[in-house]
Amino acid sequence: MVSNFAQAHDKISSVKCGPGHSLAISERGRAYSWGEGFRGKLGLGYSASAGICPNQHFPKQMTKNIYDDEQPEEERDVITHADCGQSISLMLKNNGELHISGKLELLHLRHNDFKKFSKPNRVNEKVHITNLAVGTDHYLMQDEKKLLWVCGENLQGTLGTNDGKNRVVPAQNAFFDKKRIVDFACGNGFSIVIAETFEMSEEQEKLYFKSGQKTSISDLGNNGRTSVPLVASKMHIQTSKPQISQQGDEKHVPQDLRR
Numbered sequence: 395m396v397s398n399f400a401q402a403h404d405k406i407s408s409v410k411c412g413p414g415h416s417l418a419i420s421e422r423g424r425a426y427s428w429g430e431g432f433r434g435k436l437g438l439g440y441s442a443s444a445g446i447c448p449n450q451h452f453p454k455q456m457t458k459n460i461y462d463d464e465q466p467e468e469e470r471d472v473i474t475h476a477d478c479g480q481s482i483s484l485m486l487k488n489n490g491e492l493h494i495s496g497k498l499e500l501l502h503l504r505h506n507d508f509k510k511f512s513k514p515n516r517v518n519e520k521v522h523i524t525n526l527a528v529g530t531d532h533y534l535m536q537d538e539k540k541l542l543w544v545c546g547e548n549l550q551g552t553l554g555t556n557d558g559k560n561r562v563v564p565a566q567n568a569f570f571d572k573k574r575i576v577d578f579a580c581g582n583g584f585s586i587v588i589a590e591t592f593e594m595s596e597e598q599e600k601l602y603f604k605s606g607q608k609t610s611i612s613d614l615g616n617n618g619r620t621s622v623p624l625v626a627s628k629m630h631i632q633t634s635k636p637q638i639s640q641q642g643d644e645k646h647v648p649q650d651l652r653r
Contacts, residue, residue, distance in 0.1 A: 404420040404421070404422055404424055404426075405420060405421045405422075406418045406419070406420055406421075406426075407419055407420060407421045408475075408476075410476055410477050410478055411478070412429075412435075412477075412478030412479055412480065412483070412528070413479070413480050413530065414429050414430035414432065414480075415427060415428065415429030415430050415431075415435055415436060415478060415483070416428055416429050416453075416478070417476040417477070417478050417483055417485075418453055418476075419473055419474070419475070419476055422472065423471075423472020423473045423474065423488070424455055424472075424473065425437075425455070425456050425473045425476050425485050426453035426454060426455050426456065427450065427453070427454065427456045427483060428450040428451065428452055428453045428454060429449065429450065430449055431446070431447035431448050431449045431450060431512075432447065432481060433447065433481040433482075433496045433497045433499075433503060433511065434447045434495055434496050434497065434507075434508055434511040434512030434513070435447075435478065435479075435481050435482055435483050435495055435496030436450055436454075436456065436483065436495065436496075436512075437456035437483055437485075437495030437496070437512065437513055437514045438450060438454055438456055438512065438513075439512050439513055440508040440509060440512040446508070447508055447512045456483075456485075456495065456514065471487045471488050471489040471491070472487065472488050473485050473486065473487055473488075474486055474487065474488045475525070475526060477526060477527060477528035477533070478528060479528040479529055479530055479531060479532070479533065479546075479580075480499055480530045480531050481496045481497060481498065481499050481531070482494055482495065482496035482497070482498060482528065482533070483495045483496055483514075484517070484526055484528055484533060485514060486523055486525075486526055489522075490521075490522030490523050490524065490537075490538065491516060491519075491523070492516070492517040492518070492521075492523045492526065492535060493514035493515060493516055493517065494514065494515055494517050495511065495512065495513060495514045495515070496511055496512075497511045498531055498532075498545075498546055498547070498562070499530075499531045499547070500531060500546065500547045500560050500562075501562060517564065518543075518563070518564050521537050521543065521564070522537055522538040523535050523536070523537055523538075523543075524536055524537060524538055525578075527578050527579050527580045527585075528580055529546070529552065529580030529581055529582065529583070529584075529585065530547075530580075530581070530582040530583065531546050531547040532544070532545060532546025532547050532548065532552050532553060532580060532585070533545055533546055533580060534553075534578050534580055534585055534587070535564065536575055536578070540574070540575065541566055541570075541571060542566065542567045542570045542575060542578070542587070543564040543565065543566055543567070544561060544564065544565060544566075544567050544585075545561045545562070545563060545564040545565065546560065546561060547560055547583075548560050548561060550583050550584075552583055552584060552585055553567065553585065554567055554569060554585060554587075554648045555567055555569075556569075569648055570587065570589055570648075572591075573589035573590060573591055574589065574590040574591075575587060575588070575589050575590075576588040576589065576590055587648065
């Protein structure tokens with residue numbers, strides 16, 4: 395279905411599948427969605443007459459709801475990444491803007507929500523996002539300062555914040571503040587983050603975590619005069635799945651999976 399659609403309209407370069415719906419990104423930076431329209435996750439609007447967000451059987455462009463129609467297409471910021479969960483879709487633009495359509499399952503769906511959540515809405519306008527991952531009812535994202543943000547269902551420690559509290563808006567996970575995040579992914583009720591631990595001097599910390607600083611980790615060794623990674627670097631694979639202690643208490647903190 396996607397290949398026939400691409401031949402007639404726009405060449406598809408990547409695709410993501412969620413529980414009940416799919417997203418595709420074209421080479422021109424457009425996003426398309428199709429599948430189940432529940433909770434407005436397709437980002438295509440809703441039917442006022444029917445009072446629902448209808449299903450979409452074939453890919454339909456959703457990014458037109460993000461752009462200013464008066465702005466020339468060649469000047470528009472393009473979609474570089476998209477991912478989908480149980481009832482949400484997220485799209486990341488090349489300028490760091492993150493947009494979400496749909497509503498998390500943990501949030502009560504009210505009768506007048508369709509109009510707002512059935513079209514993409516900007517997430518945290520003050521944060522420039524560089525990467526994201528979406529699980530069943532939660533998502534992780536990383537900003538240009540290399541900080542990890544978490545949002546969504548957290549009753550089973552999915553977000554790794556050590557409190558088991560849901561996050562209805564993105565919040566920082568301070569556990570990874572001084573770790574170099576290599577990659578991360580989300581599943582059904584759990585998250586995995588690959589992070590690299592390293593030692594830094596106070597001057598290197600200021601440089602690495604400076605607001606808007608884009609210097610890579612390899613530039614920080616020996617005051618930035620060498621491309622050799624910082625000393626004492628160790629690779630860790632972290633998961634936020636809770637660990638049961640001997641007393642039976644759940645530890646909602648990231649656990650080291652190395653054996």
